[in-house]
Amino acid sequence: MSKVATRFAPSPTGPLHIGGVRTALFNWLYSKNQNGNFFLRIEDTDKERSKEEYRKQIINSLKWIGINFDGEEYVQSKKIEDHIKVAHELLKRGSAYKCYCSPEEIEDQKKRAKQKKIPYIYDRKWRDKKETDAPKNKKPVIRFKSKIDGTSILKDLVQGDVEIENNTIEDFVIIRNDGTPTYNLSAAVDDHQMDMTHIIRGDDHKINTFKQIQIYQAMEWELPSFAHIPLIHTIDGKKLSKRDKASTLDDYSKIGIMPVALRNYLLRLGWSYKDKEIFTLDESIKHFNLKGIGKSPSKLDMSRILSMNEHYIKNMNENDLFDQLIKYCNQFKKEIKSDKIDKIKRSLSFLKNKAKTLEDIFNNGQYIIVDEVSFSQEDLKLVDEKAKKVISDFRAQFVNIDQPSRETLETVINGLIKSHDTNFKGVGQPLRIALTGSKFGPGIYDIILSLSKEEVGKRLEAKII
């Protein structure tokens, strides 16, 4: 048995969406689980729509989420000559023929079929005509001579046996009238030449598989195994597309979803291993199999993505989290000044507490990052005369503390609670507002200790007092 080889074959006609990422993930995990190889093939034969920027975006997306392909990336457009050669071989073998129908003629037939509400299928007009019947001034397409009688069975590794009547598959075009190969030809030839053993792709490719299998058979190539995975649906149950919002990786990375979290989420979307929810990379390679892939489509659920991300924020190594946070801020927020970065790092253990995303952590740390605190009118209202007195009393005592610590602060604050005849809130809330500009936030001791002594002093004499 040859070494397992899988591939992900996106076309660079738009940003990669997370359905594609999941397909790539499954292919990658399966190959790694089987000690095989995983390849990337860029299907750029649609010259009109393929863009270099999308090619880069796809590669960056895969890299971001941690999917590495083996070897060099395979560029389909460089292999066009090979595809054409196969088309001519099929012609020679009598498995393909030239069709001189014009695109307009075909369009017309389609339209009429639609009006009559009968299924359109190319009428195979040129299938058995002789070359001598060919019009001189017309450029033909080459069509594959599909099976007409009987049925075909696809032994799908996810869906089981799928049987289809051969006459529902038309004589599809393999070479356009401009001489270029079409998708089904190119994909079949490439998969064969790349020695793919397993084709794992979206359910929307199932018909293509029946076509491609026929090409394999006509060329007498050894067939790979196929697995069609159910599609990811939007919340209203439709196939996810690039146009849907929150469908590309960038949509997630920019709000501070981490690659590990998204990878883990995608892994469990349509695949399961017992009751296990959290998978390290090694665990996912170890446990991944085709058997665990479900048959029904699944919907994208943002709250689960968020909670997965939250789980990783709270459980991952704090240094790693810090690295990711800085990377995130540099890319999507403003760069944090070096004197603040240190404070953020020291405070991460509580800044991360109420965060579901890196963006949340950034927001929680805003009070550290800003040079000047700003206040909302609403919060200012909470700081009445009594509160102002609390603040100034605290400040008076605070500046005399040499080394502020939780213990020394506690003494001061407990003293204030007594002398002002109030409760913790009566002291804590004004201080929190004065120091951070918000009545919400980390514990007051954490806030004070996360800022320098000078900074606390400065903020407490700010204009609200």
Add this chain to the structure above:
RNA sequence: GGUCCCUUCGUCUAUCGGUUAGGACACAUGGUUUUCAUCCAUGAAAGAGGGGUUCGAUUCCCCUAGGGACCGCCA
């Protein structure tokens, strides 16, 4: 319209004919707490419908209904 696929809590799913149908997220309630959170506990919540097969069906088969995908000289 044709072909094919799918159907367990709101969502992702477990169950390899016998379970009080389990878990996770979300939700609700209570508790801890220094605000907001966290955390802990508890709760509500599912086999689309109808036929078979079987001692016994969520599980196997058929029908119906609903949902989806494909139907390009795109990939």
